[in-house]
Structures are given as structure tokens and as C-alpha cells.
Amino acid sequence: MFEPVFLAQQALNGLSFGALLFLLASGLTLVFGLMRIVNLAHGAFYMLGGYIGVVIATLTGNLLVAVIAAVVAVGITALVVEVGLLRFVRGQELPEVLLTVGVSFVIADLCLAIFGGDPRTLPVSATITGSLTIGPLTYPWYRIFVMAVAIVIGIALALVQSRTRVGAIVRAGVDDREIIAAMGVNIRWVFTGMFVVGAALAAIGGTIGAGMISVRPGIQDEVLLYALVVVIIGGLGSVPGAAVGSVLIGLIDAFAKAWIPDLAYFTIFAPMALVLVLRPTGLFGKAA
């Protein structure tokens, strides 16, 4: 239980699961922070992206093509949802949240009707096979690849947020959307754009995640729960917060399952409760 190889492997298990959580939570936290919408359809976007990614990967055997297809399809879906539905209830919190729940149900049922009930995973032809071996430690390349993707996307998001005009508008919008609107920025389309980007990140997570955990009916709620925990720990609207929260939850999950399996769920929610009590805005959140 405490041998170095076992510990290293569990740490990698935790980090790679955390990487998947980051792909999921970064989109949710951006939408959450900017639009003040708890987008409960985020899990459904992950699911839809996962199914489309698996189907395209099976047809083409190419993961990149699959990811692009999933991002485009889910991005269009998110655009339709934002422009066609969410705009009509803008600013009314309860209808906004309920609407996203409704969207989640509709997407999940359509997925069941179209893709059936079988759990789906990426075909071998589209994943990266083989393992990295360092002495007695072996670890699958695919999970290392997932970590790399999460790091690249995380750095890209952080750069866009801190170095570009779009990022500045988004940051300003997170802090004070009235002022940014008063300064002549069309905040409505910034919202739409951010909603689509958030959904696209979920779609990337869904496709790449399908090589680690299968896509199936019910996955939308499972991943949404994890994402919410990460976002609450990290702080609303904070990409670094989502990164830290994901790594924390991933590691806690892996080691708790190994050492105190009976408390495996408690150990995920306990840190969240602790953060809420000691620092209600999350580790990296700003006071409202």
C-alpha cells in the first residue's frame, strides 16, 4: 500500500483523472463566472460530445477528426440553446437554471434514442496504445496524453484570459457585467461566445474522456456533479481555480479509494464543504 511504485501509480491515476475533470470544469467555471448561470446542461454537452466523438473515431480511426467533429456539433447545439432559449430568460436566475436542466434531459433522451444504451468507448484505432515503462513502473500513454491535453488547454485558456482583449472583457464581465456593458461592449454576444466555448471544452472532454471512462446513459449527471465540486472548490470563473480543484479532487479520489474505500464519496464532498465554510468564494474566487 505504501510501496513507491504503487504510490507513483496512484498519483498518476489521480492526476490523469484530475486532467479529465479539468477539461470538464474549465468550461463550466467560465460560463458560471461570466454569465452567473449554473449551466446544468454542461454534463449533457460532455455526453453529446463523447457519443459523437466515439462514432466519428470509429468511422475514421482518427482522434483529432473526432474531437473537431464533436466540438463543432456541440458548439452549434450550444449556440442554438443560447440564442434560441436562454436569451429569453436572461437575468431571471431560476428560469435560467431550470431551462438548462430541461436541455440536459432532452439531450440525454435524444442520445439514448440515437446511440442506444450500450456503454461506448473510443476504439483502439483512435487511442494511443502501449505504456510508458520506467523501471518497475508502467503507465498507459493514453492517460499521459490526457494530462498533456489538459495542460495545453489550461495554459491556452490562462493566456487568452490574461493577455488578450477578449480575455480582458471576459475578466471584466466576471467582476462587473453592468460596467462592461456600459462601456459599449456587446455583452450579449460575449455571453453567447463564452457559452459556446464552454460547451466546446465539454465536448473535448467527452471525446478524449471516452478513452478512459465509457459514455453511457447517466454519465451526464455523474460528470456534472464532479465538475460542480471542482468549480466550487476552485472559485467561480477562475481557470487556475479549476486546475487546482481538479488536481486536488483527482488525487484525493485516487488515494481515498485505495486507503479508505468506505469513505470514497465522503472524501470528495468533505473538501468542498470545508472550502465553503472557510472560504465561501472558493480558493481562487473573488468576493462578489
Next chain:
Amino acid sequence: MKSMKTSAPVRRAGAAALGVAAVLALAACAPPGAAQPSEAPTEGETATGTLKVGYISPITGNFAIAGQEMVDGWNLYWEVNGNEVNGVTVETIVEDDAGNPETSLTKAKKLVESDGVDVVIGPLLANTALAVAAYTSSVGIPSLQPVAAADDLTQRQANDLTVRTGSQSGSQTNFPGGQWAAGEGHKTAVTLCPDYAFGWESCAGFKQGFESEGGEVVAQYWFPNGTSDFSTYVSQIQAAGADIAFVATAGGAPGPDFLRSFLGLGLGGSQELLMNCCGMDQATLRALGPEIEGFKSVSYWAEGRDSDAVREFSEAYGEAYEGKLPSANVAGGYMTASLVAAVLDENGLVTGEELVSAITEYTFEDSIFGRVSWDEFNNTVGPVYIREVQEVDGKWVNVPIETFEDVDQWLGKDPEEAMQQPTYSQSFQG
């Protein structure tokens, strides 16, 4: 997933109370086999009419896929063979319980009281099945169980009117798996099962089988329902370094998810593995086929068995469902239908205790599961197969490579002794 769990103390208390009730009921009725002096129908003269069936299954909610399959199997039989047997018309009313015991009970009452059904079939989950079986027996209606695996359904909470018709108990199927693993020369084993009744029973069956043949289970791990990333558990299995790993799941995504991690961490070629019925079911084979060629599992159902009954069933199912092969849940529904048809064919219209005794006195020589009979607690006694994933006509199929005939639910003990044990849990594995 919460609905599948019953906390251990409640279970035990309930089991004890119902156990007493069951013993009293048994005492009152004398040996159940002899209880029924069914009127032998005279030559050429059998009762005709309608057998009204209430079929409860979770067709929505978390268990919708399994529940729908269980219904599909039942319906398929009647669609292929017609719903009239020996002058008896079989009429089915399907009700959805969404996997919730209270809903199951409400639906069972509705079926009995307002629809006037002769028999209630289902539901799927252990706790829903136990709730419905307790109710139907109290009003004198037979209850047939096509899938539910809970040991207690035909042990501590057995009653004269409840029959397991399309599956085996959780520990029963996996006991021969343990014997087989030891027989293959494996000295040590590690187990991984879901952390609730079905998992405890499955692992207990394997462990007792393995240890009865001289093996030693060196570590047991339990995963909570709802686990999707199995890499932690795979690392633990790897660290345990046992000769063979036994892994059970209740079906659905955990099978492929576990194997994805197992293969990813490179254990596919180095760690011997035996899975249970449902972890290596058709859904898993459809997801991973070529990657798991040669992998082995233990089950009462083998879709790749060379038999006319299985072939006929598989072809009919494939025609109706896009060339798919039937899973254990479909097989349970189909088995129950073919069994009901067989006893109606022999006896004409039988209901109530007559229906139950017609089933439990029957030996189904060529069922899709092989030769199956029933013990005095109304549980199936039948074959258990060690299966291997092989490619047959372009599809991935579980083909039996070894058969244990006439497996009963007592794991080599006598019934009294077995039922005096505590119920299986993490801490009690027999």
C-alpha cells in the same frame, strides 16, 4: 444507485423476521414439493382460457437498459411463438417501477387488485424483487423472477409462491468460478466486487469455491456503485500480485470501464482474470471485442453455446434487434417465457400454487441455459459455464469452455447450515 443498497442491520433484521415467517409458512404447508396434489388433467382435456401476466421492470431511470432487455426477452418469445399455448392465451401488462421499491409495490398492488393478474413477473433489482415477492405471496399470487440474483429471495426470505426462473443466486454462479480457478492451478486470488449485496454475494461465492479447492484469497477490494475510473482498483490488483483476479460487476458500464483501465495499465497479458456474468456481457463485448479476445468469465448464460435452443433464441433476437446478440437480462426474460409456455403446454391453464408447482416439479431439459430443475426453495439448479471471448461469424461471443452441471445455491453446505450464517457482507464472506 442508492435504491439498490439496504443497510446491513436493516437487512439482517428484515431477513430474520421474514426468515421466521418463511419457516412458519413452510411448516404449515409441509414439503412444498408434496404440497400440491395438482389435478392431473385427464387425457385430451385441459383447462383453457387466459393467463394474465403482470410484468414489472425498470424501463426508465438508471436501470432502464437492463429493465428494457428483461422485457424484450419476454416479449420476443411470444412474438416468435405466438401467445397461445395449448388453448391458453397469455396476456401481458407491462408496468414500469423505475427501480424504486415503493413504486414496485404500488404497481404490484395495481396489477393484482385492479387488473386481476394471475402471476406477477419481475422486477429486476434485489430490493424491489424482495418487496414484490413478499406482497404477492401474502395475497396468494405467484411471483416469477427472471433476473433478480439476491440470495435471500430463495433462502431466508423464500416463500412457496416465489420462483427464480431466469437466473441463479449471486453466490451460486460464482462458486464454480472459484473451483475452476483453483483447478487451473492458481494458488492465490484477489477479488474486486461492487460494494452492496450483489457484490458481496458474488465475491463470497467465488471465495468459497476457490478456498474449497485449496486456494487462498489474499485481498478483497470493493468499489462503490457509480465508479467510472477504475485505475485505482487496477493498481491495487496489480500490487496484490495474486495468481488470478476475480472481478464482478452488475452489468452496464463498469465492465468496459474496468477493462479499459486493466488493459491500459498493461495487465492484459500478465494478470490472469476471471469476470462474472455481467461484467463480460454482450455490452462489454460490443464495446471492446477484439481487445478482450480469450478473456474468461463465469455465468449461467452463454450465448455462444452450441445448442438448438440458444441458436433459435439468438437468431430471433438478432432479427428483431439489429443483429445484436442477447445478454443475460434478455435471456432471463426469454427463459421465463419459454418456461411458462412449457408448463402451460403440459398442464393447460394453471394458476396460483398449481402454476408454481408445475414449474418447480418440471425439469427443463433443453432450456437456453441447459438442463434446469428447481430445488425445494424454488431456486434454479442448473449448469454454470466458464466462458471465453471468441470471434464467431464476425461477432464477439462468450463460448463455454467448461461446464459445471446441476449447480445448486448451497455452495456445498446443507441448507440449514447455509441459512444460519450471517448474510454476506464485506466482513462476512463465508
